[in-house]
Amino acid sequence: xxxxxxxxxxxxxxxxxxxxxxxxxxxxxxxxxxxxxxxxxxxxxxxxxxxxxxxxxxxxxxxxxxxxxxxxxxxxxxxxxxxxxxxxxxxxxxxxxxxxxxxxxxxxxxxxxxxxxxxxxxxxxxxxxxxxxxxxxxxxxxxxxxxxxxxxxxxxxxxxxxxxxxxxxxxxxxxxxxxxxxxxxxxxxxxxxxxxxxxxxxxxxxxxxxxxxxxxxxxxxxxxxxxxxxxxxxxxxxxxxxxxxxxxxxxxxxxxxxxxxxxxxxxxxxxxxxxxxxxxxxxxxxxxxxxxxxxxxxxxxxxxxxxxxxxxxxxxxxxxxxxxxxxxxxxxxxxxxxxxxxxxxxxxxxxxxxxxxxxxxxxxxxxxxxxxxxxxxxxxxxxxxxxxxxxxxxxxxxxxxxxxxxxxxxxxxxxxxxxxxxxxxxxxxxxxxxxxxxxxxxxxxxxxxxxxxxxxxxxxxxxxxxxxxxxxxxxxxxxxxxxxxxxxxxxxxxxxxxxxxxxxxxxxxxxxxxxxxxxxxxxxxxxxxxxxxxxxxxxxxxxxxxxxxxxxxxxxxxxxxxxxxxxxxxxxxxxxxxxxxxxxxxxxxxxxxxxxxxxxxxxxxxxxxxxxxxxxxxxxxxxxxxxxxxxxxxxxxxxxxxxxxxxxxxxxxxxxxxxxxxxxxxxxxxxxxxxxxxxxxxxxxxxxxxxxxxxxxxxxxxxxxxxxxxxxx
DNA sequence: GTGTAATGCCTTTTT
DNA sequence: GGCATTACAC
Numbered sequence: 021x022x023x024x025x026x027x028x029x030x031x032x033x034x035x036x037x038x039x040x041x042x043x044x045x046x047x048x049x050x051x052x053x054x055x056x057x058x059x060x061x062x063x064x065x066x067x068x069x070x071x072x073x074x075x076x077x078x079x080x081x082x083x084x085x086x087x088x089x090x091x092x093x094x095x096x097x098x099x100x101x102x103x104x105x106x107x108x109x110x111x112x113x114x115x116x117x118x119x120x121x122x123x124x125x126x127x128x129x130x131x132x133x134x135x136x137x138x139x140x141x142x143x144x145x146x147x148x149x150x151x152x153x154x155x156x157x158x159x160x161x162x163x164x165x166x167x168x169x170x171x172x173x174x175x176x177x178x179x180x181x182x183x184x185x186x187x188x189x190x191x192x193x194x195x196x197x198x199x200x201x202x203x204x205x206x207x208x209x210x211x212x213x214x215x216x217x218x219x220x221x222x223x224x225x226x227x228x229x230x231x232x233x234x235x236x237x238x239x240x241x242x243x244x245x246x247x248x249x250x251x252x253x254x255x256x257x258x259x260x261x262x263x264x265x266x267x268x269x270x271x272x273x274x275x276x277x278x279x280x281x282x283x284x285x286x287x288x289x290x291x292x293x294x295x296x297x298x299x300x301x302x303x304x305x306x307x308x309x310x311x312x313x314x315x316x317x318x319x320x321x322x323x324x325x326x327x328x329x330x331x332x333x334x335x336x337x338x339x340x341x342x343x344x345x346x347x348x349x350x351x352x353x354x355x356x357x358x359x360x361x362x363x364x365x366x367x368x369x370x371x372x373x374x375x376x377x378x379x380x381x382x383x384x385x386x387x388x389x390x391x392x393x394x395x396x397x398x399x400x401x402x403x404x405x406x407x408x409x410x411x412x413x414x415x416x417x418x419x420x421x422x423x424x425x426x427x428x429x430x431x432x433x434x435x436x437x438x439x440x441x442x443x444x445x446x447x448x449x450x451x452x453x454x455x456x457x458x459x460x461x462x463x464x465x466x467x468x469x470x471x472x473x474x475x476x477x478x479x480x481x482x483x484x485x486x487x488x489x490x491x492x493x494x495x496x497x498x499x500x501x502x503x504x505x506x507x508x509x510x511x512x513x514x515x516x517x518x519x520x521x522x523x524x525x526x527x528x529x530x531x532x533x534x535x536x537x538x539x540x541x542x543x544x545x546x547x548x549x550x551x552x553x554x555x556x557x558x559x560x561x562x563x564x565x566x567x568x569x570x571x572x573x574x575x576x577x578x579x580x581x582x583x584x585x586x587x588x589x590x591x592x593x594x595x596x597x598x599x600x601x602x603x604x605x606x607x608x609x610x611x612x613x614x615x616x617x618x619x620x621x622x623x624x625x626x627x628x629x630x631x632x633x634x635x636x637x638x639x640x641x642x643x644x645x646x647x648x649x650x651x652x653x654x655x656x657x658x659x660x661x662x663x664x665x666x667x668x669x670x671x672x673x674x675x676x677x678x679x680x681x682x683x684x685x686x687x688x689x690x691x692x693x694x695x696x697x698x699x700x701x702x703x704x705x706x707x708x709x710x711x712x713x714x715x716x717x718x719x720x721x722x723x724x725x726x727x728x729x730x731x732x733x
Numbered sequence: 734g735t736g737t738a739a740t741g742c743c744t745t746t747t748t
Numbered sequence: 749g750g751c752a753t754t755a756c757a758c
Contacts, residue, residue, distance in 0.1 A: 109748050214748050281746065380745045442735050559746045583745055
């Protein structure tokens with residue numbers, strides 16, 4: 021039975037769904053039925069006779085792709101499994117694996133996750149003898165950050181250091197050489213990191229025209245979701261695959277761009293019509309998700325942006341209840357109040373339809389304790405992942421070695437539990453293994469009997485072709501090691517390993533299994549728990565929606581995160597992040613602004629300033645509640661922020677030239693460098709009316725300083 | 734070279 | 749609560 025598209029969709033959605041044969045850009049506001057549009061277009065293509073295998077659907081997470089294909093399939097009443105769908109990274113991985121030889125990986129390659137990459141960077145740094153004895157030398161995390169930022173943004177390391185970490189400029193040269201060595205290490209050990217997947221994929225397409233032709237012939241219809249969060253390579257990849265006038269539909273929302281930190285470039289959306297010939301522009305502006313009361317607030321948040329968005333969402337729904345801004349006395353009592361609020365909400369909505377959102381993973385810890393205490397089940401998105409746990413990585417190391425004997429990262433791991441073998445000896449043995457230096461190996465096995473067992477074990481594994489079977493054997497071998505390594509909680513870790521074995525049985529290829537774990541984090545997450553409250557970072561909440569949303573820790577330094585504010589533009593990204601958070605809510609939105617924050621650095625509760633995004637909101641768009649010392653909540657009768665007077669929803673200073681120009685503000689030239697008597701030279705991040713500046717001082721961090729004390733340079 | 738204990742430092746977001 | 753470094757004993 022044919023689908024009645026005109027009846028199921030609004031005119032703009034219909035236009036997007038019916039579009040075919042040339043490039044199109046769909047600007048889809050939050051909650052405007054973006055997913056629905058993609059799903060229906062998939063269904064429409066297939067209904068019109070397009071074979072599913074000619075469609076490529078690129079999304080931000082693999083879960084999103086799977087869900088869309090599933091929905092399209094159920095509308096059509098047929099299976100769309102032939103469709104290629106996934107993230108840029110997973111798609112690239114698949115092609116690279118089939119064509120690795122072209123790039124010089126004769127026997128394939130191993131994909132590294134973040135932790136692996138960091139370890140390699142650290143090793144490279146040590147080998148170069150950099151930073152010896154320097155306590156304040158940048159950590160491996162920072163080192164890798166600089167390297168991947170430089171790659172993703174396609175700017176030199178020097179440029180990155182200068183614009184967003186200039187307090188590290190003394191190390192810029194080191195970064196350069198570490199980056200060079202890192203690249204060589206990866207190549208010589210058949211390793212790839214996330215960035216390599218994209219860049220080497222591009223390299224492959226450019227160096228192998230016949231492969232490119234083949235892919236183009238196959239993927240005649242391409243759809244890209246979350247286009248605002250693509251970076252430069254990704255945009256080039258789309259263009260390579262589709263051609264300038266191919267059938268490519270990009271969907272995105274410039275107001276929801278929240279991945280600039282990893283090189284996402286809003287310019288991709290803005291330039292789409294320039295790059296793709298005769299691109300059609302379609303706008304989806306009607307919001308089907310949130311109540312008007314919620315949208316009023318989110319529109320205010322967006323209005324304060326320095327980069328202007330010509331976007332005012334209008335709801336298709338009732339006015340609804342006003343959002344609430346709650347001021348607990350501390351972040352400890354905040355947890356208690358969130359729990360109480362959740363209990364109230366749970367009478368109206370199922371638990372999995374309620375979410376608590378926060379800027380960074382660690383911010384939910386106090387809440388997690390409080391939830392456990394009262395016995396509310398929860399599931400957490402973002403933050404630490406299943407496969408990042410040490411014991412999981414240990415077990416996977418054995419598996420990796422069966423396919424890539426050059427994988428030094430894995431060798432280190434499997435040697436570590438053997439007493440007497442430290443990093444040096446480990447390296448030596450691994451090298452001897454590679455160069456077939458039998459003498460050294462024999463000597464080593466004599467000295468460390470456990471080594472023979474290990475090698476026998478690894479040899480045994482190479483006969484297993486199925487990952488499930490291999491993991492069974494590994495678990496047996498690893499069992500005693502686990503108990504010794506983690507005496508406190510090894511039973512709990514054991515269940516994690518059992519889960520891993522379970523997941524592994526779904527795979528027939530070890531390579532695929534390993535890659536999927538690093539590319540997609542949690543398979544475990546698939547079985548999304550029914551009846552469990554959702555805790556999520558805002559980033560991980562992208563694309564999702566809940567009836568009730570609670571946002572915590574809306575105070576200066578946490579949201580906006582002080583770590584994120586290296587450049588003036590970053591403030592706007594934090595703002596968009598809050599916009600994304602608020603627009604997740606369908607019916608109920610509650611925001612928490614604790615008066616004090618516990619600082620684990622000195623174990624003291626410190627006073628906190630409300631987030632500027634909250635302080636600037638006009639009083640009529642939210643109810644204000646305050647925790648009293650009697651530990652109850654009291655609603656404030658007067659209008660919201662007294663400090664918001666005169667701000668009118670726009671905290672940023674009137675900068676005449678910028679307010680007029682649409683599109684991204686060009687570098688905000690008026691916010692420059694300044695000097696302070698005590699803190700020295702610093703970079704001005706924002707102006708705070710009437711007479712203050714927010715300044716980033718290297719070594720001292722962000723400060724809000726009265727203009728009189730600053731010397732502008 | 735390795736293992737252990739003590740110290741000082743910082744804790745964003747994700748493929 | 750983790751990470752990197754240092755000091756010290758084997």
